[in-house]
Amino acid sequence: MKKKRVKNKSSFLKIGLVGNPNVGKSTVFNGLTGLKQHTGNWPGKTVSNASGAYTYHDREYLLYDLPGTYSLIAHSKEEECARDFVCFEEQDGMIIVCDAVCLERNLNLVLQTLEITKKAVVVVNLMDEAKKKGIEINLTKLSHILGVPVVGASARSGQGLTEIMDEVEKMSTKSPRGMDITYSAAIEKAIMPIEEVLKNRLSPNYNCRWLALQLLHSDECMQNSIKKYIAQDFFDDPILKDTLQTAKTNLLEDDITTQDLSNKIVSTLVKKAESIASQVVTYKNQNYQAKDRKIDSYITSKKTGIPLMILLLMFIFWLTISLSNYPSEMLFSFFHFLEPHVQNFFVNIGISSGFLSLLMDGVYRVLTWVISVMLPPMMIFFPLFTLLEDLGYLPRIAFNLDHCFRKCHACGKQALTMCMGFGCNAVGVVGCRIIDSPRERLIAILTNCFVPCNGRFPTIIAILTMFFVGFRSDLASSFTTVILLTGTILIGIFLTMLISYILSKTLLKGIPSSFTLELPPYRKPQVLRVITSSLLDRTLHILGRAVLASIPAGILIWVLAHVEVGGLPLLQHGTNFLNPFAELIGMDGAILMGFILGFPANEIVIPIILMIYLSNGSLVDFDNLLALREILISNGWTWLTAVSMILFSLMHFPCATTCLTIHKETGSWKWTFLSIVIPLVAGVVICFLLTSVVRLLGLV
Amino acid sequence: MKKKLYPLHCMQIGKKVIVRKVETEESIKRRLLDIGMIDGTEIECVLKSPFGDPHAYSIRGALIAIRNDDASSILVELKD
Ligand SMILES: Nc1nc2c(ncn2[C@@H]2O[C@H](COP(=O)(O)OP(=O)(O)O)[C@@H](O)[C@H]2O)c(=O)[nH]1
Ligand SMILES: [Mg+2]
Numbered sequence: 001m002k003k004k005r006v007k008n009k010s011s012f013l014k015i016g017l018v019g020n021p022n023v024g025k026s027t028v029f030n031g032l033t034g035l036k037q038h039t040g041n042w043p044g045k046t047v048s049n050a051s052g053a054y055t056y057h058d059r060e061y062l063l064y065d066l067p068g069t070y071s072l073i074a075h076s077k078e079e080e081c082a083r084d085f086v087c088f089e090e091q092d093g094m095i096i097v098c099d100a101v102c103l104e105r106n107l108n109l110v111l112q113t114l115e116i117t118k119k120a121v122v123v124v125n126l127m128d129e130a131k132k133k134g135i136e137i138n139l140t141k142l143s144h145i146l147g148v149p150v151v152g153a154s155a156r157s158g159q160g161l162t163e164i165m166d167e168v169e170k171m172s173t174k175s176p177r178g179m180d181i182t183y184s185a186a187i188e189k190a191i192m193p194i195e196e197v198l199k200n201r202l203s204p205n206y207n208c209r210w211l212a213l214q215l216l217h218s219d220e221c222m223q224n225s226i227k228k229y230i231a232q233d234f235f236d237d238p239i240l241k242d243t244l245q246t247a248k249t250n251l252l253e254d255d256i257t258t259q260d261l262s263n264k265i266v267s268t269l270v271k272k273a274e275s276i277a278s279q280v281v282t283y284k285n286q287n288y289q290a291k292d293r294k295i296d297s298y299i300t301s302k303k304t305g306i307p308l309m310i311l312l313l314m315f316i317f318w319l320t321i322s323l324s325n326y327p328s329e330m331l332f333s334f335f336h337f338l339e340p341h342v343q344n345f346f347v348n349i350g351i352s353s354g355f356l357s358l359l360m361d362g363v364y365r366v367l368t369w370v371i372s373v374m375l376p377p378m379m380i381f382f383p384l385f386t387l388l389e390d391l392g393y394l395p396r397i398a399f400n401l402d403h404c405f406r407k408c409h410a411c412g413k414q415a416l417t418m419c420m421g422f423g424c425n426a427v428g429v430v431g432c433r434i435i436d437s438p439r440e441r442l443i444a445i446l447t448n449c450f451v452p453c454n455g456r457f458p459t460i461i462a463i464l465t466m467f468f469v470g471f472r473s474d475l476a477s478s479f480t481t482v483i484l485l486t487g488t489i490l491i492g493i494f495l496t497m498l499i500s501y502i503l504s505k506t507l508l509k510g511i512p513s514s515f516t517l518e519l520p521p522y523r524k525p526q527v528l529r530v531i532t533s534s535l536l537d538r539t540l541h542i543l544g545r546a547v548l549a550s551i552p553a554g555i556l557i558w559v560l561a562h563v564e565v566g567g568l569p570l571l572q573h574g575t576n577f578l579n580p581f582a583e584l585i586g587m588d589g590a591i592l593m594g595f596i597l598g599f600p601a602n603e604i605v606i607p608i609i610l611m612i613y614l615s616n617g618s619l620v621d622f623d624n625l626l627a628l629r630e631i632l633i634s635n636g637w638t639w640l641t642a643v644s645m646i647l648f649s650l651m652h653f654p655c656a657t658t659c660l661t662i663h664k665e666t667g668s669w670k671w672t673f674l675s676i677v678i679p680l681v682a683g684v685v686i687c688f689l690l691t692s693v694v695r696l697l698g699l700v
Numbered sequence: 701m702k703k704k705l706y707p708l709h710c711m712q713i714g715k716k717v718i719v720r721k722v723e724t725e726e727s728i729k730r731r732l733l734d735i736g737m738i739d740g741t742e743i744e745c746v747l748k749s750p751f752g753d754p755h756a757y758s759i760r761g762a763l764i765a766i767r768n769d770d771a772s773s774i775l776v777e778l779k780d
Binding site: 070071073101102103104105108259262263266267270271273274289292293296297300301302305306399400402403404406412436512513514515516517518519520521 | 724725726727728729730731732733734735736738739741746747748749750751752753754756758759760761762763764765766767769770
């Protein structure tokens, strides 16, 4: 009988995707749901749950893409998400994704998950990669041993997805057998009485054996989750307390402390995984990692590691700058050509002249600027960056730089969150969840905006081009831009480390904590897919954001420029007010106003500044960067203004979205406030010093 | 005869060793257990980062970077 479709979440079967980091969970998720969850070749790409639906044989499934985790004992925030889902959420089954190349390590999590629920399908992903490396896996035997269905897949090319859906469908009607794990006699003896107590108390939905085991050795974090998901007064039950106490005492008599117990439990699982792997995996080529080792010996070596990193950065900048010139010019001319037509259109539909000037001088100009100047570099930089990410290079950056972060008493993974910050600081801030230590995580959050995000990056490029390089598109001038841009970014990185150091000596005192960082194998990126998807995604995203931010900003500026108080437009009052202070740090009131009004989105800072200048009467046509430079110079810009502006873009305050994200991630207004104050103070101080020195020496 | 134990971070690249004692602080100890580093596990030092710290080790087929501070409290014996 066909089931009636109800658009109601409860009719969905809830399925979780769990697995080690970087095994292709998100890729499987995208393959099944058709969504576009971000994927990337490094552990920590997914840090929060995403869900999506798919329909198979008229049944609807709700799939949850969980952050990767090595075990169900959580160490960090992002792992907690995954752990709570597997252990406590009501779900109809799990898909456990494994990496075929490194199956043994992955089996540990499989075994842990099977302890909780037998409703599971194991997906051995990356079969293509394993095959290339001469690793064979006997899936039938694995399935036989584990007692749950096992599917081999190469999710990136879509192989195995149908089989996964098949098995999930079967699982939802009939629970597989599932293997049981037996511990040493002493531990088993301790589990039993607790399990009995729990069975009497809880509904049969709960896996009492597993819960009993957790009670014996769990940490505070797990206990909090138990309270949250089962019952607040869970631990107050006197019978449970008694039984637990007796069991723990008995264990102690066998010389097993709570700590030992945890270790024994994990060791049992690891050994089990080892024995299973030895039965199902055959290596035809013992030296299957030789190629990766060879590459790594250059990428991370003492001599070439750091220079290669900087060269790569410069190469990417160079490509970005030289390639984005052309589309930028084209867009400029196109919008310039379009302007009279748009204006005519508005006139024809009977828009009054006041409103017309609002639309054209305000909205149209801001919008077209953002599109022509901001969009091309973003569209070139990000696919390139995504390629590096897919390749597996980012964790190597963290590996190379970890020493510096350790010196600053911070976590090496901060380098990864900085890389994410290049895309968007808000994303970088969320990404800080991969850092286990709360202290080091806060440091990473507070300093993330010292890396210029894609809203500020093109601003910096544009100013560099206008003031320091000129407009010849020869090799020498683009090379100069690259050097200057790299220098700017290096200043940002240096400041990140300096501020991290200062923070860990003052507000966030502490010693560096321990962490492990996995360096994934290099993978061939799917160039075409990366380019098309990141082009499409990015373009739409950036356009959307630009429209959302620039329309209200355009309107606001226009209003401020046209409403007069005491004979002067409000805008003039504002810039006059800011002027004295702005002068001290090498800029002027209009620029500062630009930064303030650009708070919702950094992309619109320069357009706002231009509009302020233009609203003063000097209405000039601008159809390329050269014209813009003229406008800026006629408003008193010198090279000092340009440098100050670049430095101030690098450090002022995070944009509105980032601030909100910081508040969400830290749960505190105090830290949010600090995240605004720290870069602001840094920016003001540095610009002030620079300006004073330059003026003292009489250089401008 | 009992074999001599060395701290892990002293191992040269390419040396295969067997883990004997993990005496690091609890938080990282759990992580190391989770990725399969238990008594008797064979590991190999594979990479040293440009500044000499951290090193990366091959543990059950995965490449894991560990800071020298932490590796110094992991005791290993040479594999013959
Ligand atoms: N060769 C190959 N690469 C894959 C496959 N599945 C995923 N990948 C790549 O593995 C990396 C990690 O994938 P992702 O889905 O982000 O992993 P997650 O961290 O588990 O969500 C990405 O670079 C993917 O492109 C596959 O079946 N074959
Ligand atoms: Mg993912």
